[in-house]
Amino acid sequence: MSVLTFVENWDGKFKKLTFELVSYSAKIAEMMNTTTTAVSIGKVEPGELEKLGNYGINKVIHIENGDLIALDNQAYTSVIYDIATREEATVVVLANNNTGKALAPRISVKLKAGIGAGVNKLPLSIDPFVVCRKVYSGRAFADLTIKSPIRVLTLAQNSFELIEAANAATIETITVDFEPGLIKTVVKDVEKQTGKILLTDAEIVVSGGRGMKSADNWGPLVELADLLGGATACSRPVSDEGWRPHAEHTGQTGKIIAPNLYFAIGISGATQHIAGVSSSKFIVAINTDKDAPVFEAAQYGIVGDASKILPKLVEALRESKSK
Amino acid sequence: MKILVCISNVPDTTTKVKFVDGLKKLDETGIQWVINPWDELSLTRALELKDDPANGIEKITVAHVGLVGSEPTIRKALAIGADDAIRINAAPADAYYVACQLVDVIKADPYDIIFCGIESSDFNGSTVGGMLSELLGIPSVSAVSSLSLENGGIVMTREIDGGKETVTISTPVVAIVQKGITKEPRIPSMRGIMMARSKPINVSEPSARDSLTEIVQYEMPKPRAACKLVDPENPAELINLLQNEAKVI
Numbered sequence: 076m077s078v079l080t081f082v083e084n085w086d087g088k089f090k091k092l093t094f095e096l097v098s099y100s101a102k103i104a105e106m107m108n109t110t111t112t113a114v115s116i117g118k119v120e121p122g123e124l125e126k127l128g129n130y131g132i133n134k135v136i137h138i139e140n141g142d143l144i145a146l147d148n149q150a151y152t153s154v155i156y157d158i159a160t161r162e163e164a165t166v167v168v169l170a171n172n173n174t175g176k177a178l179a180p181r182i183s184v185k186l187k188a189g190i191g192a193g194v195n196k197l198p199l200s201i202d203p204f205v206v207c208r209k210v211y212s213g214r215a216f217a218d219l220t221i222k223s224p225i226r227v228l229t230l231a232q233n234s235f236e237l238i239e240a241a242n243a244a245t246i247e248t249i250t251v252d253f254e255p256g257l258i259k260t261v262v263k264d265v266e267k268q269t270g271k272i273l274l275t276d277a278e279i280v281v282s283g284g285r286g287m288k289s290a291d292n293w294g295p296l297v298e299l300a301d302l303l304g305g306a307t308a309c310s311r312p313v314s315d316e317g318w319r320p321h322a323e324h325t326g327q328t329g330k331i332i333a334p335n336l337y338f339a340i341g342i343s344g345a346t347q348h349i350a351g352v353s354s355s356k357f358i359v360a361i362n363t364d365k366d367a368p369v370f371e372a373a374q375y376g377i378v379g380d381a382s383k384i385l386p387k388l389v390e391a392l393r394e395s396k397s398k
Numbered sequence: 399m400k401i402l403v404c405i406s407n408v409p410d411t412t413t414k415v416k417f418v419d420g421l422k423k424l425d426e427t428g429i430q431w432v433i434n435p436w437d438e439l440s441l442t443r444a445l446e447l448k449d450d451p452a453n454g455i456e457k458i459t460v461a462h463v464g465l466v467g468s469e470p471t472i473r474k475a476l477a478i479g480a481d482d483a484i485r486i487n488a489a490p491a492d493a494y495y496v497a498c499q500l501v502d503v504i505k506a507d508p509y510d511i512i513f514c515g516i517e518s519s520d521f522n523g524s525t526v527g528g529m530l531s532e533l534l535g536i537p538s539v540s541a542v543s544s545l546s547l548e549n550g551g552i553v554m555t556r557e558i559d560g561g562k563e564t565v566t567i568s569t570p571v572v573a574i575v576q577k578g579i580t581k582e583p584r585i586p587s588m589r590g591i592m593m594a595r596s597k598p599i600n601v602s603e604p605s606a607r608d609s610l611t612e613i614v615q616y617e618m619p620k621p622r623a624a625c626k627l628v629d630p631e632n633p634a635e636l637i638n639l640l641q642n643e644a645k646v647i
């Protein structure tokens with residue numbers, strides 16, 4: 076019996092999301108009175124694998140295969156399945172990001188494991204195995220019993236705190252065999268955002284809606300985000316109008332995010348928008364309409380015109396920073 | 399080339415959800431049922447591909463696991479332009495159960511491209527597409543934001559953390575699609591609605607399959623505390639609250 080975690084790397088490095096996952100798995104292992112193993116696929120920078128031990132991982136299995144560079148869902152699934160079987164994993168944990176969503180259902184089928192997708196806290200009980208997860212795009216939660224002896228969980232980003240442990244992981248580097256010809260995905264081109272904080276990784280997000288009135292008015296909003304070390308985002312009408320790139324659209328059909336602080340500026344707060352940001356720990360709303368639904372989701376608000384308030388807010392923040 | 403689009407029947411995305419039977423069951427009173435938004439985008443993209451004769455798409459079928467009550471939603475998919483439909487006559491117990499039922503139908507009559515929406519707006523699991531591909535033993539590409547046919551092959555763009563990748567892959571394949579796959583979902587025309595009346599919905603009975611999960615009960619989110627309003631003339635107060643009360647900056 077063990078808890079297995081798949082740890083993805085980004086250009087050879089792990090990030091906060093990885094350590095959230097690992098902390099989460101270590102805690103489940105503790106609840107189940109067992110150990111936890113991480114599986115990492117592909118080349119990582121020296122020292123990265125050791126970091127996993129600092130968050131409670133007992134053993135790291137590093138798959139070195141040179142043929143597993145691009146994500147091929149079938150090949151990755153086959154490898155993680157083999158390790159899960161070898162480690163006799165009864166819980167397999169992945170991130171609820173694009174890669175996790177691509178792999179978790181495939182792995183679950185191979186293991187005949189029920190899946191708890193997008194969980195944001197520890198299981199409510201181990202026997203029976205019950206998890207709580209968001210349903211109806213965050214408008215409700217469901218307590219879900221996973222009936223199978225093996226379970227697959229995907230953990231929502233920024234929902235579990237890091238727990239450091241005085242622990243060193245053993246590291247085992249291996250190559251694995253899989254069915255020849257299994258890799259069918261050929262990557263032709265990669266486009267990566269550089270130099271900016273990723274929206275999904277950001278702890279502070281400053282987001283603008285139609286109330287910003289035009290693409291030309293984004294200056295002070297971007298400035299506020301920069302001052303706070305955060306990322307910028309927008310509502311759907313804004314990306315549909317082409318005022319901001321589609322990658323910035325947060326909401327039910329765009330990116331689902333869970334930052335510590337979310338500024339909704341000139342956003343009325345339609346159900347579909349709130350569905351994408353309702354897991355934010357704090358929401359600040361700035362809107363001219365005091366009855367806008369966004370104030371129901373927010374902890375702090377200012378009723379007023381964003382174009383007048385934003386410059387003052389930037390100024391006030393600068394002043395408080397210079398103190 | 400044949401395309402299958404898997405569709406789910408979900409409450410309209412603006413529905414205020416409520417539960418009955420001691421928080422065990424969704425209160426369906428007054429709910430408008432619609433095609434899951436991502437499935438509607440998939441169907442639209444499939445139809446766009448068929449519009450170009452060079453792509454050689456013979457037929458677009460929609461498949462759905464659900465009881466007779468979902469037929470209006472299936473009929474809408476036919477009105478938008480699907481050629482025919484399959485309804486597996488079973489209540490969708492969980493994602494695994496649904497994927498198993500769809501597999502039976504696909505094995506009986508294989509398709510080249512199988513479209514699934516990346517999630518459904520009711521259970522948000524993002525699981526059926528991936529399960530389906532593993533059960534069929536065929537490749538899948540997830541978080542697909544564009545799909546086209548070029549020189550007999552399939553080219554897709556998929557979202558990765560902080561960017562996108564363009565990939566090629568062989569058929570048969572499961573494309574698990576998200577926003578961006580097309581601009582707007584296609585709306586049924588009057589002619590489409592008329593034609594849909596005579597298009598076939600083939601009903602098949604489910605096979606005995608397990609479900610691996612079960613919802614014990616629902617919970618409503620805790621109401622948030624009332625919003626604290628700050629004087630628009632004094633935004634410094636907001637900074638103060640975020641620093642000293644919320645402690646988030």
